[in-house]
Amino acid sequence: MSKNQFDMIVIGAGPGGYVAAIRGAQLGLNVAIVEREHMGGICLNWGCIPTKAMLRSAEVFHLMHRAKEFGLSAKGIDYDLDAVVQRSRKVAGQLSGGISHLMKKNKIHVVMGEAKLSGQGKVTVKTEKGEEVLSSKNIVLATGARARELPGLEADGAHVWTYKHALQPPHMPKKLLVIGSGAIGIEFASFYNTLGADTTVVEVMDRALPVEDAEISAFAKKSFVAQGMKIREKSMVKKLDRAKGKVTAHIETGGKVTTEEFDTVISAVGIVGNVEGLGLEEAGIKIDRTHVVTDEYCKTGVNGVYAIGDIAGAPWLAHKASHEGVMVAELIAGKKVHPIKPGSIAGCTYCHPQVASVGMTEAQAKDAGLDIKVGRFPFMGNGKAIALGEAEGLVKTVFDAKTGELLGAHMVGAEVTEMIQGYVVGRQLETTEEDLMHTVFPHPTLSEMMHESVLDAYGRAIHF
Known part of the structure; x- marks a missing residue:
């Protein structure tokens, strides 16, 4: 294989692209990845990670003002916004450096520059040193998305x-x-x-x-x-x-x-997909409202070209992009794969209180004509929540009344972004209400509310 010939070329090193590259390398593929700005993409540098670092600072600040509730004393409570931002950037920088390390560890060829499809199996990259042409039968588009700007509401960076x-x-x-x-x-x-x-x-x-x-x-x-x-x-x-x-x-x-x-x-x-300047139309790749059209296996319809993550459409979530990256790498390596089910991908919002969900809402289940059972359990009925001083919240579950299938789960309250994964696993394993009812949840934990919500859907809640 020549120097610039690869088994797989990934364009974009965000949570979809870099994961696809690593999984491909693990499977023995010779992989190249092209990134125009920074390893880790928007999520790691300007999205998921730095925002959570800043929100953590806000959470601690909020708790400091509640010190008296916990028998504590805190005086002169204040914040330093520059220091909060500096911590956030440091966290992002540390993780971005970690991605670069993983590229070296997995012997992935990294090219920093702007990529463009330049013929079947060809990618031309404009780098600081000039142009570099890479070749592969398999090209993965993982260029992500950016903020949508509406006419008259464009950002100026000042106000x-x-x-x-x-x-x-x-x-x-x-x-x-x-x-x-x-x-x-x-x-x-x-x-x-x-x-x-x-x-x-x-x-x-x-x-x-x-x-x-x-x-x-x-x-x-x-x-x-x-x-x-x-x-x-x-x-x-x-x-x-x-x-x-x-x-x-x-x-x-x-x-x-x-x-x-x-x-x-x-x-x-909202966001718009980064589809410009990639030579997609010339390659015959279909674009719909700034997103590349794909099938359930992330295939674009053009032989050997795949699209994953935000560029491939909703849900616009890093964990969805990563799993698509794994699936595509395994598909290229000749493995048997299973398409990702959008209805089993959780969404998490890290506001105060946190919000998390997976699957169908109550309204969606009703609109689908399903006969449903709905369970609810409030945080105020949970010992751990009260002990934490976080008695504000709700866990809600939606079941198919005929089959017992868990159709959806929805939560608001402390740490629900961590708890939702329990229901995600349940949906992946096609669990029923009986399985969840027979599961022993540890005490005292917030997760007990997940059990109680299931019980409530069938009129069996114990603690409320």
Whole structure:
């Protein structure tokens, strides 16, 4: 095999791409990976990881103010925003360096530069030293996505921010507008609100966290409002007037437009796939609304070309991208693979309180015409939650009444982003309510609520 001939070329070193490369190398493939900016992609450098580091700082700050509840004393409580950001960047940098180490460990050929498909089995990479042409029968597109910017709401980095600006803020917002209440918008709203910003969230849909179960969204909204957030649903920011030190937002609600001044705006209105400049159309690869169209095996329809992660469409989650990367690498290596089931991929939002879910909502199950049983268990009925001082929350489960299949699980409260995996495993193993009822959950744990919610669906809850 020639120097620039590989068994697999991966374009993009985010959580989909680098995982695909590692798995391919583990299976004995000669792998090259191309990255134009930084190892680990957006998730590790500007998404999942640094945001969680910042949210952890906000969580500790919040708990410090509650010291008296726990019999403790804390005086002169304050924060240093620059230090919070510095810690976040350090965490991201440490992990990005770890990805580079894994590339060397697995003998993966790394090329830093911009890649473009340049003919069947060919990838041309524009590097600092010029152009390098790589060849392979198997090419994996893993270029991810970026923040969507709407006309008139474009970020300027000064007072109108995307997530990148919000992770390295030029100032601490005093009066903050967050446009969009999906996971990204709510997480930043939660962070800055906890640090004292007067925070307003505008959501075009009829409720905050619109992809979640309606009952969970309502519970979370109530908590957000209790923390001082203002949530404006069924509303749209039509225009932003920018002036020195302020932004005037024109917000339409119910056909009526009002104006309000803010010093900072964060736009979190979705993402668009990074499909430009890759030579996709010329290669015959179909694109639909900035995302590459694939089948259940991530095949693009062009022989030997696959697409994984955010560029391949919803759900836009790092763990989905990673598993697609593993599946594609194994497919290329000749292994038998199973398509990933989107309904068994959990979504997690790290606001305060946390929100996590997997599978069908109650409304989706009803719309599908299914006869269902629904169970609920509140955090206030759990000993561990009370001991932690985290008695605010809810666990909800949805079952098929005829078969006992776990259709969906939805949670809001402390550490639910960790607990949801129990239900994910249950769905993967096609468990029924009987299996879950017979499972012994350790005591005292928050996970006991998962058991009680199942029991409640069948009228057998013990502790509530």
